[in-house]
Amino acid sequence: MALEVRAESSRIVDLDTPSVIVDLGCLERNIAEMADLAREAGVALRPHIKTHKTPEIARMQLAAGAIGVTCAKIGEAEALADAGLTDFFIAHPLVTVAKARRLAALARRPGVEIATIVDSTAGIAALSQVFAGEGDLLDVLVKVDTGLGRVGTPPGAPTVALARQITAALGLRFAGICAHEGFSYSLPDPAARDAATRAGVETLVATARDLAAAGLRCERVSVGSTPGARAALIVPGVTEVRPGNYVFYDAMQVGLGVVPTERSALTVLATVVSHSARDRAVLDAGSKTLTSDKGVHGMAGAANFGTILGKEGVVLHALSEEHGWLRLDPTGSDVAIGETLRILPIHSCPVANLAEELVVVRGEQIVDRWAVAAQGRVR
Amino acid sequence: MALEVRAESSRIVDLDTPSVIVDLGCLERNIAEMADLAREAGVALRPHIKTHKTPEIARMQLAAGAIGVTCAKIGEAEALADAGLTDFFIAHPLVTVAKARRLAALARRPGVEIATIVDSTAGIAALSQVFAGEGDLLDVLVKVDTGLGRVGTPPGAPTVALARQITAALGLRFAGICAHEGFSYSLPDPAARDAATRAGVETLVATARDLAAAGLRCERVSVGSTPGARAALIVPGVTEVRPGNYVFYDAMQVGLGVVPTERSALTVLATVVSHSARDRAVLDAGSKTLTSDKGVHGMAGAANFGTILGKEGVVLHALSEEHGWLRLDPTGSDVAIGETLRILPIHSCPVANLAEELVVVRGEQIVDRWAVAAQGRVR
Numbered sequence: 138m139a140l141e142v143r144a145e146s147s148r149i150v151d152l153d154t155p156s157v158i159v160d161l162g163c164l165e166r167n168i169a170e171m172a173d174l175a176r177e178a179g180v181a182l183r184p185h186i187k188t189h190k191t192p193e194i195a196r197m198q199l200a201a202g203a204i205g206v207t208c209a210k211i212g213e214a215e216a217l218a219d220a221g222l223t224d225f226f227i228a229h230p231l232v233t234v235a236k237a238r239r240l241a242a243l244a245r246r247p248g249v250e251i252a253t254i255v256d257s258t259a260g261i262a263a264l265s266q267v268f269a270g271e272g273d274l275l276d277v278l279v280k281v282d283t284g285l286g287r288v289g290t291p292p293g294a295p296t297v298a299l300a301r302q303i304t305a306a307l308g309l310r311f312a313g314i315c316a317h318e319g320f321s322y323s324l325p326d327p328a329a330r331d332a333a334t335r336a337g338v339e340t341l342v343a344t345a346r347d348l349a350a351a352g353l354r355c356e357r358v359s360v361g362s363t364p365g366a367r368a369a370l371i372v373p374g375v376t377e378v379r380p381g382n383y384v385f386y387d388a389m390q391v392g393l394g395v396v397p398t399e400r401s402a403l404t405v406l407a408t409v410v411s412h413s414a415r416d417r418a419v420l421d422a423g424s425k426t427l428t429s430d431k432g433v434h435g436m437a438g439a440a441n442f443g444t445i446l447g448k449e450g451v452v453l454h455a456l457s458e459e460h461g462w463l464r465l466d467p468t469g470s471d472v473a474i475g476e477t478l479r480i481l482p483i484h485s486c487p488v489a490n491l492a493e494e495l496v497v498v499r500g501e502q503i504v505d506r507w508a509v510a511a512q513g514r515v516r
Numbered sequence: 517m518a519l520e521v522r523a524e525s526s527r528i529v530d531l532d533t534p535s536v537i538v539d540l541g542c543l544e545r546n547i548a549e550m551a552d553l554a555r556e557a558g559v560a561l562r563p564h565i566k567t568h569k570t571p572e573i574a575r576m577q578l579a580a581g582a583i584g585v586t587c588a589k590i591g592e593a594e595a596l597a598d599a600g601l602t603d604f605f606i607a608h609p610l611v612t613v614a615k616a617r618r619l620a621a622l623a624r625r626p627g628v629e630i631a632t633i634v635d636s637t638a639g640i641a642a643l644s645q646v647f648a649g650e651g652d653l654l655d656v657l658v659k660v661d662t663g664l665g666r667v668g669t670p671p672g673a674p675t676v677a678l679a680r681q682i683t684a685a686l687g688l689r690f691a692g693i694c695a696h697e698g699f700s701y702s703l704p705d706p707a708a709r710d711a712a713t714r715a716g717v718e719t720l721v722a723t724a725r726d727l728a729a730a731g732l733r734c735e736r737v738s739v740g741s742t743p744g745a746r747a748a749l750i751v752p753g754v755t756e757v758r759p760g761n762y763v764f765y766d767a768m769q770v771g772l773g774v775v776p777t778e779r780s781a782l783t784v785l786a787t788v789v790s791h792s793a794r795d796r797a798v799l800d801a802g803s804k805t806l807t808s809d810k811g812v813h814g815m816a817g818a819a820n821f822g823t824i825l826g827k828e829g830v831v832l833h834a835l836s837e838e839h840g841w842l843r844l845d846p847t848g849s850d851v852a853i854g855e856t857l858r859i860l861p862i863h864s865c866p867v868a869n870l871a872e873e874l875v876v877v878r879g880e881q882i883v884d885r886w887a888v889a890a891q892g893r894v895r
Contacts (some may be wrong), residue, residue, distance in 0.1 A: 155895065209837065211836040235531075256792055257790065257791065286793075287836065288804050291792070319836075410609040411609050413635055419666060424866060458566060458588065458866060460666055490870075514870055515801070516534065
């Protein structure tokens with residue numbers, strides 16, 4: 138019955154809720170703009186697909202000029218390879234032989250190119266143990282911690298030492314260094330954010346010079362984050378950027394001043410299902426749709442779980458799994474039971490991961506439906 | 517390749533990570549105990565399946581004596597009906613004709629019994645519009661707000677007024693009243709929690725008396741929450757309890773003192789993939805596995821995202837989507853790259869919703885794998 142109703146629908150107003158909606162015109166503009174910025178800077182664009190996990194969007198990124206994609210997990214790359222994609226950078230430390238075997242199986246698929254990262258001797262050993270027996274060398278980048286404090290070896294000498302170990306390891310080829318300027322999310326002031334991003338990226342570029350001085354050719358100097366992308370891609374010495382969220386530009390990006398709200402491509406449609414007091418109402422979308430995840434680097438303290446578009450004074454202040462708690466300004470706009478609202482989520486990446494499908498629209502018209510093919514591929 | 521590795525595995529140590537593990541002995545004990553408590557109290561048990569979303573576990577609950585299941589969304593009931601379950605209580609306000617049509621389609625399946633809730637005239641109108649044309653009356657309960665402040669009409673006269681509207685509506689039958697004592701999650705002191713739960717439940721029972729005085733028979737007086745279950749089911753006048761989390765008893769329940777850690781049936785297995793400073797390490801499980809959702813009612817301020825079992829001094833203090841951030845006590849236990857850790861999540865319901873499958877174990881032995889059939893059914 139659900140499918141029947143949905144097959145009949147051609148306009149947003151006909152959608153059952155909650156639904157996750159992607160505005161195609163907005164998506165196209167976001168993809169084209171980032172591709173243009175990278176092209177103008179002479180830097181390769183390898184977008185992180187964790188934001189959308191969707192082959193259709195990855196293909197749009199490649200058609201606009203991206204040289205390949207970045208994935209967090211092998212499972213995401215496997216799902217996208219099933220959909221015909223071929224060039225993957227797995228930007229997560231793989232430290233077990235089981236994971237190295239899966240990576241080798243993926244690399245053996247016809248036409249598939251793979252690179253990955255390490256930040257430890259243990260990681261190099263696990264990859265080498267498997268790839269020593271493979272026909273082709275595995276491209277390995279050293280992940281460098283340029284200030285985020287998550288994964289990554291310190292810049293400078295420790296990175297050079299790991300690069301030497303890669304070069305010496307059977308089955309592996311040292312392909313470069315990479316970093317993620319996730320700290321850019323904690324800096325709402327654009328000038329401070331750009332300065333910190335630039336400083337982080339320059340640290341990475343300096344390490345590339347250290348490697349060159351040690352006789353190690355650093356083919357790829359790869360950086361990336363959406364808030365820091367514009368500042369990062371003009372730093373001399375950078376060869377590759379890996380922004381992810383720019384396809385959707387969620388409320389976190391709007392809150393950071395990266396773009397205005399009208400550049401946000403992904404919204405959630407939900408229905409007001411309860412309004413039992415004057416100052417409160419409840420939506421049929423909760424944390425299983427809108428996510429409680431506000432990102433680790435900056436918005437954790439935000440006083441809401443998304444922006445209700447066109448309804449000032451209506452605050453989405455809490456989420457149960459299937460309920461969105463609305464606080465209404467008694468002097469402001471009201472809502473009615475049965476009314477549908479559009480919500481701009483704080484963090485669109487987990488929203489796509491939770492969505493059964495992305496409903497693709499132009500204006501109010503539904504033009505396509507895309508399965509989130511790499512949904513839930515956490516291994 | 518992933519499947520091949522997994523087919524070979526028969527012990528936890530062989531699992532790829534992250535994996536979500538359910539201890540079968542623990543699950544059986546939790547299910548049996550709650551069924552016994554309800555039976556001894558002479559109260560029907562209708563567990564909420566939002567915790568597990570898994571037909572195998574629902575069948576264990578029914579075999580232990582549950583009279584049916586509670587679902588949040590129609591889609592969950594549809595998935596469980598596909599797996600052969602038949603008796604559903606949809607405990608979420610359905611206020612659109614589209615949802616009422618899906619409910620009617622489900623109710624028409626052979627052997628299926630349905631009841632749902634309303635807290636508004638608009639909800640009654642939408643259900644009546646569809647069910648007036650159906651052969652069987654739809655059982656409708658009034659959802660009463662006994663203190664949570666989410667959905668539900670106030671107790672007393674407003675509930676009686678809605679019950680009268682149901683009785684007058686074509687296609688509907690007034691079947692009783694229900695409430696959810698979600699506020700029990702905000703009361704860590706067991707005595708205070710039991711007292712508040714009892715007070716909420718007694719408010720509902722008093723409303724049942726108001727209904728009887730108004731000539732409206734209140735067949736079902738349904739309450740439920742795991743922390744408040746023991747206190748609720750012994751209140752005279754209660755006919756039904758709907759706890760959900762008791763099958764798994766997550767870290768939230770342990771933190772509230774409902775059970776000790778050894779009663780927790782669901783854990784996450786993750787691998788240490790980075791350890792680039794003495795005081796920090798990173799797991800390959802982040803918010804896409806362990807969830808950032810700490811529950812709306814109480815644990816939002818918790819300083820961690822789950823308990824690392826057997827590793828005191830190791831704190832899971834932040835989650836990125838694919839990274840668990842560990843803070844290590846420099847004077848305490850260390851971790852090694854490649855080591856697997858077991859994590860007791862704060863909120864197991866969203867963890868099951870994110871899991872590709874539940875790996876079922878007895879001790880260290882894998883005995884089964886269950887698909888989370890109603891995963892992501894948010895409509």
